[in-house]
Amino acid sequence: MSVYDARPLGRRAVLAGGAALGLAGAVGCSNDGRGGSGVANDEASRSKIRPAYERYTGVKPDLAGAEYNIPDAFRRYPADPVQAITQPPGDGKPITVTTYTNTPIPPKLELNTFWQEFNKRVGSPLQVNLTPSVDYNKKFATVVAGNQLGDLFMVGAVPQVPQMLTAKAVDLTPHLSGDNIKKYPYLANLPExxxxxxxxxxxxxGVPVPRGAISSSVLYSRADILEAQGLKAEVKSADDFVELCKGLTDRKLNRFALATAPTQYVRNMFDIPNQWSKNGDALVSYLEHEAHEEVFGILQKLWKSGYIHPDAYAGQNLDMKTRFANGSSPLVLDTFSGWPTYLQTMTDKNAEIAIIAPPKHDGSGQGKTWLGSPAIGVTAVSKKAEGRVETLLAYLNYLATPFGTQEYLFRKFGLAGVHHRLVEGNPVLNAKGFSETQLGLNYQADGPWTIFLPEREGSAETQFNAMKSVCPTALANPAAGLYSETNTRKGGQIGDAVNQVADDIVQGRKPVSAWAVAVKKWKSDGGDKIAEELAQALKSSR
Known part of the structure; x- marks a missing residue:
């Protein structure tokens, strides 16, 4: 029996939300088949060129997630993983890549055993230009302007994205549309x-980098610390949440309940829409939701009471992960995809991770989490490398090899005895492996996300059940993937301005009444224009 299953993927509107960089929106990532600039971009046109879907069925999950629109989960890595790629995809020439990373920059090639072995297996030396994710959009604009894009590049947010792709990227339609993609079977395995x-x-x-529900933001908790304090890892109202934070905060131990301000989590308590909501043919920003006054009231209380870490607004992304890992902040808002990193960085063997679902603020039930986007962006092939397009697609196909293969095992865990050790047959990264494997490979191409957490027995099932509890009822973004030129040009600037006001309100520097003024300015400075452009795109895509 073939390991490929050509069953079509369901077309439900799921897994929408904002990628951390806003890249997915910039390049039209959608949860229901919308994207592009409007020309020959209706559903009928897309259906003619969209790559055929052939699901990889080489391994059977221990916990199947399709019913809940969450990833499959595995407790064990196959003892005899199959070889997915028989010939190295490279052509001997360097492959240059422009992309980003959310982890520390890895050791240089001459000091990096994994990188050296990776080059041998690929058959071409990889030259990767990595930028921290928070700086990528600015760096990408500079690289585009200087005509310095790599052979492969993760598409960032710049003005006129469709025009930029037309000018800078290879049209991959002849190679990937319909059944043409079957030459690259692991790209065909990517969700439709x-x-x-x-x-x-x-x-x-471009080739999408899939994520989906795994990129939904949720509230992590250090269940072991809660248990030691006699606290329940469940809250039923906003008041319960504040009390939990009070119980976790201990200034004598230099412990603050929250690593960062839980703004989105509190918004989830009030069912505030995921970025946009529909009002007839119009779109209304979540910023305009009437519950914000109450949201800020709760956040102000948390800050004033000292339950949020005092450096919450001054640190970097890695700082909040460190606070959670070392227990100085037992609660942190992060995406489900961060779970493996937390397991790898927690030194306390008794540390346990759990998720606290958002309650309705008034105790009337469970709140609504915001679902993540089905992809965090796309990787395009530079026109400068058009003569090598088949080699570069074969390389991306290699990076998309799925869980259960030899290639996935090496890509994620490196060499046995060097980068990982076997624990009851499962590969577990060591410090050298965690450092050296961070080449941004999963921000070039990747297979569908799989829940596999060998660091701790039972963790895969814990995360699966956590996702199962919040994702099926989570809120989608109706404008996910719709392109707005105003948003690309001005969205970041005006968004930063209104977010700064939010930060000032939480920290008591401005009154709650400043929010309405800030939102009014956001609307006049471009927000209303963004809403109009997205609404028109939504209407034309039906």
Missing amino acids: VCWNSGIFDGKIY
Whole structure:
């Protein structure tokens, strides 16, 4: 029996939300088949060119997630993983890549055993230009302006994205549309909805990097610390949440309940929409939701009471992960995809991770989490490398090899005895492995996300059940993937301005009444125009 299953993927509107960089929105990543700039970009046109879907069925999950629109989970890595790639994809020439990372920059090639072995297995030396994710959009604009894009590049947010792709990227339609993609079977295994992120004007311009529900933001808790304090890892109202934070805060131990301000989590208590909501043919920003006054009241209380870490607004992304890992902040808001990193960085063997679902603020039930986007962006092939397009697609196909293969095992865990040790047959990264494998490979291409957490027995099932408890009822973004030129040009600037006001309100520097003024300015400075453009795109995509 073939390991490929050509069953079509369901078309439900799921897994929408904002990628950390805003890249997915910039390139049209959608949860239901929308994206692009409007020319030959209706559903009929996309259906003609969208790559065929052939699901990889080489391994059977211990916990199947399809019913809940969450990833499959595995407790064990296969003892005899299959070899997915028989010939190295490279052509001997360097492959240059422009992308980003959310982890520390790895050791240089001459000091990096994993990188050296990776180059041998690929058959071409990888030269990767990595930028921290928070700086990538600015760096990408500079690289585009200087005509310094790599052979492969993760698409960032710049003005006129469709025009930029037309000018800088290879049209991949002849290689990937319909059954043509079967030459690259592991790209064909990517969820169908992800491909809309790379379709503009009836052409395929990029390979999506899939994520989905795994990129939904939730409240992590150090269940072991809660248990030691006699506290329940469940809250039923906003008041319960504040009391939990009070119980976790201990200034004598230099412990603050929250690593960062839980703004989105509190918004989830009031069912505030995921970025946008529909009002007839119009779109209304979540910023305009009437519950914000109450949201800020709760956040102000948390800050004033000292339950949020005092450096919450001054640190970097890695700082909040460190606070959670070392227990100085037992609660942190992060995406489900961060779970493996927390397990790898926690030194306390008794540390346990759990998720606290958002309650309704008034105790009337469970709140609504915001679902993540089906892809975090797309990787395009530079026109400067057009003569090597098949080699570069074969390389991306290699990076997309799925869980259960030899290639996935090496890509994620490196060499046995060097980068990982075996624990009851499962690979567990050591410090050298965690450092050296951070080449940004999963921000170039990747297979569908799989829940596999060998660091701690039972963790895969814990995360699966946590996702199962919040994702099926979570809120989708109706404008996910729709392209707005105003948003690309001004969205970041005006968004930063209104977010700064939010930060000032939480920290008591401005009154809650300043929010309405800030939102009014956001609307006049471009927010209303963004809403109009997205609403028009939504209407034309039906």
